[in-house]
Amino acid sequence: MERKIFEMEHDMFRDSVRKFVQQEVAPHVDRWHDAGIVDRELFRKAGEHGLCLMWADESYGGHGMSDFRFEQIIIEELVGHGDPGFGLTLHSRLVGPYLGQLGTPEQKERFLPGCVTGEVILGIGMSEPSAGSDVSGIRTRAEDKGDHFLLNGSKTYISNGINGDLFVIAARTVPDNPHGLGLFLVERGMEGFGRGRNLKKLGLKSQDTAELFFDNVKVPKKNVLGDPTKGFYYLMQFLAEERLIVAAGCVAHAEAALQTTIGYVTERRAFDRFVSDFQNTRFKLADMRTRIDVAQTFVDRLVMDHNEGQLSAEVAAEGKLFCSELEGWVTDECLQLHGGAGYMDDYPISRMYANARVSRIYAGSSEIMREIIARGIGLDPRQAAKAVEQRKRA
Numbered sequence: 001m002e003r004k005i006f007e008m009e010h011d012m013f014r015d016s017v018r019k020f021v022q023q024e025v026a027p028h029v030d031r032w033h034d035a036g037i038v039d040r041e042l043f044r045k046a047g048e049h050g051l052c053l054m055w056a057d058e059s060y061g062g063h064g065m066s067d068f069r070f071e072q073i074i075i076e077e078l079v080g081h082g083d084p085g086f087g088l089t090l091h092s093r094l095v096g097p098y099l100g101q102l103g104t105p106e107q108k109e110r111f112l113p114g115c116v117t118g119e120v121i122l123g124i125g126m127s128e129p130s131a132g133s134d135v136s137g138i139r140t141r142a143e144d145k146g147d148h149f150l151l152n153g154s155k156t157y158i159s160n161g162i163n164g165d166l167f168v169i170a171a172r173t174v175p176d177n178p179h180g181l182g183l184f185l186v187e188r189g190m191e192g193f194g195r196g197r198n199l200k201k202l203g204l205k206s207q208d209t210a211e212l213f214f215d216n217v218k219v220p221k222k223n224v225l226g227d228p229t230k231g232f233y234y235l236m237q238f239l240a241e242e243r244l245i246v247a248a249g250c251v252a253h254a255e256a257a258l259q260t261t262i263g264y265v266t267e268r269r270a271f272d273r274f275v276s277d278f279q280n281t282r283f284k285l286a287d288m289r290t291r292i293d294v295a296q297t298f299v300d301r302l303v304m305d306h307n308e309g310q311l312s313a314e315v316a317a318e319g320k321l322f323c324s325e326l327e328g329w330v331t332d333e334c335l336q337l338h339g340g341a342g343y344m345d346d347y348p349i350s351r352m353y354a355n356a357r358v359s360r361i362y363a364g365s366s367e368i369m370r371e372i373i374a375r376g377i378g379l380d381p382r383q384a385a386k387a388v389e390q391r392k393r394a
């Protein structure tokens with residue numbers, strides 16, 4: 001189905017990103033897959049190509065382009081022609097905006113130019129061994145010591161965890177308030193800041209995912225992002241965009257799986273016919289085509305809503321839920337249509353199937369998305385319990 005949201009400048013941008021991805025990413029995919037990490041040089045190359053933090057003001061070296069369609073194109077091209085494990089959008093659009101929107105002029109001047117050139121790689125640490133879905137369960141703590149905060153605790157499953165130079169770390173600042181969190185800028189080389197091994201994963205092999213440790217790290221006050229008691233609300237505010245990023249990647253991934261499968265079934269023969277001649281195959285692929293078109297239309301609408309500052313948490317959750325479930329279903333069905341070949345590393349669908357699995361888990365699991373959506377339609381047990389309590393007191 002023809003997409004209606006792109007103008008000529010987007011098409012030209014897509015051509016240039018595709019060339020970059022084909023030249024700088026595609027030839028190295030297998031090496032990075034085996035190494036469990038991309039060369040950090042790739043971020044610098046992306047920076048040279050103007051692809052890092054495109055939204056940043058020109059005074060910091062950026063393009064001042066906040067139009068999400070440009071980032072959507074990068075996401076789609078990396079999935080379709082490169083490697084979805086390359087954490088470029090995580091750097092540019094998932095973590096970068098914390099600096100752009102919460103940072104002081106001094107913090108922006110200090111950090112943004114390096115992020116734009118790709119020399120400073122960003123990551124974000126919310127999840128902990130005992131707190132993933134439940135952000136209010138964060139135990140890493142930051143104590144106010146006058147001119148600095150003393151940071152103690154650990155984070156896990158952190159993307160760009162090995163390559164990363166600058167991390168936005170969520171830590172508890174108000175001990176008895178589950179929402180009393182602050183966001184701290186922790187830099188490579190700070191005393192007491194360590195990282196664990198690069199974690200072995202089912203998919204997204206080229207994405208370095210690591211644990212981070214904080215042992216009496218002195219974070220100077222100039223590295224506090226915003227109000228150190230409002231971190232929880234900041235995180236919630238940025239999560240809608242994070243979910244749109246994932247949704248856009250999921251549809252692109254489903255599309256790539258569909259295309260590679262069409263290629264396979266139209267060449268593979270069984271019972272003296274092409275696999276594509278079986279009605280089962282044609283109907284399955286027709287179902288996929290239909291649902292991917294529906295999902296793409298929805299995501300494109302969310303992108304435009306986001307550009308206008310109208311993306312709500314509930315609708316972003318709907319997008320993430322629908323598209324990640326779709327991606328899971330499509331990659332599974334596509335693998336099935338490959339038969340045994342689909343289980344072999346030599347066929348792209350095998351990697352796609354493994355890569356897709358995490359989409360239903362990170363950036364808020366499908367269950368958490370359903371919670372958010374259900375609350376949005378007025379089904380919130382916490383509010384209902386409060387109302388009962390109030391009625392009892394009255």
Ligand SMILES: Cc1cc2nc3c(=O)[nH]c(=O)nc-3n(C[C@H](O)[C@H](O)[C@H](O)COP(=O)(O)OP(=O)(O)OC[C@H]3O[C@@H](n4cnc5c(N)ncnc54)[C@H](O)[C@@H]3O)c2cc1C
Binds near residue numbers: 134157358
């Ligand atoms: C590859 C990868 C990269 C990641 N990158 C980052 C990163 O860069 N930064 C970062 O901070 N985190 C990152 N994460 C962490 C990710 O966001 C968490 O794994 C995710 O939020 C789920 O948390 P959890 O793993 O603790 O699962 P849990 O919260 O323990 O959930 C376990 C199960 O319980 C379900 N569940 C939990 N609460 C509810 C509920 N209220 N109702 C119904 N079901 C519920 C979940 O849906 C899930 O099925 C990454 C994870 C992975 C796998």
